Each structure stands twice: as structure tokens, then as C-alpha cells.
Amino acid sequence: MSDRPTGSYGRDRFFQDFGLVLIFLIVVGILVVLSPDAFARPANMIGIIKQASINGVLAMGMMFVIISGGIDLSVGSIVAFTGVIAASLAHPGEYPLIVAIVAPILVGAAIGAVNGVSIAYGGIPPFIVTLASMIVFRGAALIASDGSPVFGVSGAFEDIAGGFVAGALPYLAVYFIVVAAISALILRMTVFGRRVYAIGGNATAAAVSGINVRAMQTGVYMISGALAGFAGLLLASRTVSGSPTAGEGYEMNAIAAVIIGGVSMSGGVGRWYGPVIGALLIAVIGNGLDILNVSSYYQLIIQGLIIYFAVLADVKGKAGRR
Template sequence: MAQTLAGTSAAPGAPTRPGNPWVARARAAFTGTGGALLGLIVIVVVFSLASPYFFTGRNLLNIVDQITVLGILAIGGTAVIITGGIDLSVGSVLALSTMVLGYLAHDGGQPMWVAMIVSVLVGAAAGALNGIAITLAKLPPFIATLAMMSIARGLANLITNGQQIIGYPVWFDDLSSNRMAGFLSVTVIVLIVLYVAGWAFLRYRSTGRALYAIGGSDEVARLAGINVKRITALVYVAAGALAAVAGIVLASRLDSSQPTAGTGYELDVIAAVVIGGASLTGGVGRLTGTLVGVLIIGVLRNGLNLLGVSPFLQSIMIGVVIAGAVMADVLRRRKA
């Protein structure tokens, strides 16, 4: 029976051959991405043929650098969507956190490491308010996070009256610009570590598995002994903290903090998670799929820029990809 469920059984009486365990693990990791991995491969092949500059080591590393902020945001977005929620505030929380970072480091005269810690705490606090509004005040996630999106953006502008903060220590800028061994920057390594940690949490921790139960049916999860309110609130706290980390990475990349930072990122996060095979109804989603979704968005933008495609047309094409991913999700759920 176990072999049948795993799809490895043969016809009755036929001998079975053990497969390569590494191939099996890789296949299992990307199962349920809704064909996103195949789509990514097709996009890479098309752009490689269309532009001689695309499939080069330098450009591929640039793509990885460019998706770092979105990739970190999408980790929290995946957890939120798995629980059946949605978070429209991550872009604004990113902006608020990066402005707090800049204010403390410049006007506040605080060491950079103190400013970074406080920035993450501010992001976590914004996420906690989202969680409280959803679990205690019973606001729909859409409304609660929409309100936080407006509040956080307003606070981000209020800190410096809408002015950006420019200039950070050289070592801080080097986090995103210097490549260790000529390959990966510190910020990219942080992205990789966060994805590995998030994947292990969702796969091996009981709390991580509880997210799927909550997304499937919060009432059934409650009857099964899961503290639905506590876990749901903590998911939003984590999403806020990760938005702050993404804000720190963005500040390092730009050598500045801007109150307009993160505009539109909330939609990109939802797009990446859905493209990666997650369901907006909850209970379905994988970080491996989300990573593929993030890469699809990053590769599309990079490749279209290399081809000189208008930014307005780029938005249309990415919108079509998002619509296609949602349609695939609907068809998949109908078949199920």
C-alpha cells in the first residue's frame, strides 16, 4: 500500500528497482508546485535563446541578488496563506522597519546592530497587531492587514516627514555587494538559511504541520487540540519580522531607507506563493514551490529588461502568469 501511494509500485509480480534516493527526494520536494518548476525551466530556455546576455554567470548571480527581498517576504507569505489567511501589509511593514533602521542609525545615534534588532522588533510588533486583530477582534485577514498597510505606510512617512535617509556604514553595504568566494553575498546566504529553516519547520515540526490543519479547517484543528488562535497570531508575527529582515536587506542594497520602499511587494508575494502551487483557500503550499515562484518573477523581470520590453508590458505579462497560476489552482482543486 505504501508503495502504491508513493507511486513506485509495479505491475503484480514484476520486479521493482530501487530508484536514486537523491532524485526521489528532489522530486518529492517539488511535487505540488503546480507545474511551476517546468514553467521556470521553459522561461529560462526561452530567454537564453533570445538574449546572449541572459544565461551568463554574472547575470544569473544578479537575478539571485534581485530576488532576495521578495524571497524573504515570501517565506512569511507562504505560512500565512497556508493557514488560509492573507497579508497585505508586508510591503508597508518593510518600509516602516527600514525607516526605523535609518532613523536610529542616523538621528538616533545608535549602533547599526542595535538599529537592526529594533527594526526587526518593530516588524514583529506590526505582525502581532495583525494577529491580535484577526484572532481576538475577529477581523477578516484582508481587512486587518489592509488597515495595517495604511498605518505602517503612514508611520514610515511620519518618521522623517516623507524624506529618505541616505548613507550607511561600508560594512553594512558590503552585506549585499561583496560576494564571498566571488559567489554569494551575505544577504543571499541569509535567504538560503531562512528557506532551509522554514522548510524544516513546515516539514518536521508539529507546529509547522499544524498550519496545514488550520488552513484545511480551523474548527477541526481546534477540536484536534491545536491552539488555533495562538499559532495564527504567531504566523503573522513571523511574517512581520521577516518583512523587517527584508527591509534591512533592501536598505543594504540601496544604501538608503525610503518611506516608499516595498510598494507593490504585497502583491508580488501573493503571486509568488500562488505560482508556486499554494492555494488561496489554505491548507496547501510548500516553500520549495514558493522559491520557484519567486524565481519565475525574478527571471521574467530580468529577461524582459534584457530584451528591452516596456515596464508596462512587463506588468501585463506577469499579471497573465499570475492569472494562469490561479486558474491552475482552481482546476487542481476541482479535480481533487
């Protein structure tokens, strides 16, 4: 259940701890060699960081859910719905900026709470609950926006995701770093984090030991929903609009980042930094394939194969430890 492996620090553990980092560095090195002028441009690097940051925020929430033994397919639709809400509240002179910031996060957390209660107390499988939510809130986004993007946001709202620290580091990257740091603190240093691993490893044993499994399940879905709402806010700020079609496929990218990052789909195992590197790796590969003029159709195949082999490695690794 712990995110820290035990035993002597040998070759297997080295690759377990740093294998993904090595893969990431190798991929970056190959792309630099293949297209040094385009890939290594500062503007392109900033674009990669921005893309990875929004997916990374989603992936951190998804990490809590998957470590606990669940899945959340609704995050892409939550991004769209909360983005529409944020943009609708961000028209100049109508509401204080804080309203447009807080509202999408609270709405996302509320949707996550509904998902969590339905799963924990209603006994409905996570796949079914979050699939239904994905459909419902995609429809809600379309209704709230009349099927069209919401424009006319204030300059202050645009600056939320559009600015830079010291003219170099995008605000989006700062948000991602802060979310990752808080997630790491929760998972490694708090009772809540240890219980997330416990219920993912064996929910029955966790319940017998006195853990309120239902409350914990509700909590992790609230975290996922709140971070999806935050990602919706950031995406709306970055695109200067709230689009009801935004976030399509984002749930798959978030799940991919978590799985590639070494978090087990069966729950109970995973390091906080895995989804961080996974999100960066997905962004780098997608950007590199675009630069190399690889068709988006083939990119989908490549992403699917990456997920397949990541899950296969997880399954084989577990079989080898039995």
C-alpha cells in the first residue's frame, strides 16, 4: 500500500524509481536530434509545458481515484461545464474575479461528491457512475452555453492562465507544480493519504481496521472533481472562452498519464511523481509527432499502444512478485 518500495536498492528498484525519468529523457533527446530547430525552440518548450500542465492537474486528481481502486470518466465533461461557468462569470464588471475562480472549483467538487456518494453509498460501479456523469455534464455544458462558446471575458480572467513568472515560467506550470506538491504532501505525509493506499490495496481489510471506506471514496472523487473544475477554469482562461466541447478526450489523457506514471489500475500502488512525468511525456510525444508531421490518426494508435504496454508491465510486474 505504501508508495515506497522496500528491500535493497538494486537494479530492479533503480528502474522502478527512475525508469520513467530515463524514458522521458531518452524521448526528449531523440526529438532534439530529429528536429533541433523546431522542438528545442523556447516557444515550443513553453507550449509543451502549458499543455502538460492542464492534463497534469487532471492527472493528479485521477491519481487519487485510481490509487483508491476507482476510475473517473467524467473529468473531461467537468472541464467543459466548469469552463462555461467560469467564462460566464468572468464578463467585465459583472462579478468579482474571485467568483469566477472559486465557482468552477466548487462545482467540480460538488459533481465529484455526487459521483463518490453514488459509488460509495449507492453501490454502483465507478465506471457506470462516471460514464453517466460524463454524458450528463457534457449535455449540461451545451445547455448552459446554448451550444456556443462563451466569449467576452475580462483581461484579469485571461491573465490567470496567460501570464508568466519573471517573464519565463508560465503561470500554468506554477499551478501544476503547486497541485503536484500538495498532492505529494497529502499522499506521503497525511493519514488521509495512507488510507487512500489502504482502501485501494484491500477495501475489506481497510474497513476491518476501522477506516471509513465510504467517506474516503467520496473524498477522492471530490478531489478529482475539484481539480477538474480547476482545470476547466485554467482552460477557459487560456483559450479566453468557455467552450461546451472543450475537454473531449481529456479523461483518457489523464488516465494515460497516471498509468504511464506507474500507478496500478488495480489500486493501492503508485508514486505521486509518476503522473507528473506521465503528463510531460504525453505532451512531449504529441508535440514531437506533430513537428515530425505524423498524422493524428497514427498518434492515437501510438498513445493506445503506450497505455497497453504500461498496463501490461504493471500486470507482469505483479505476477512476478507473487
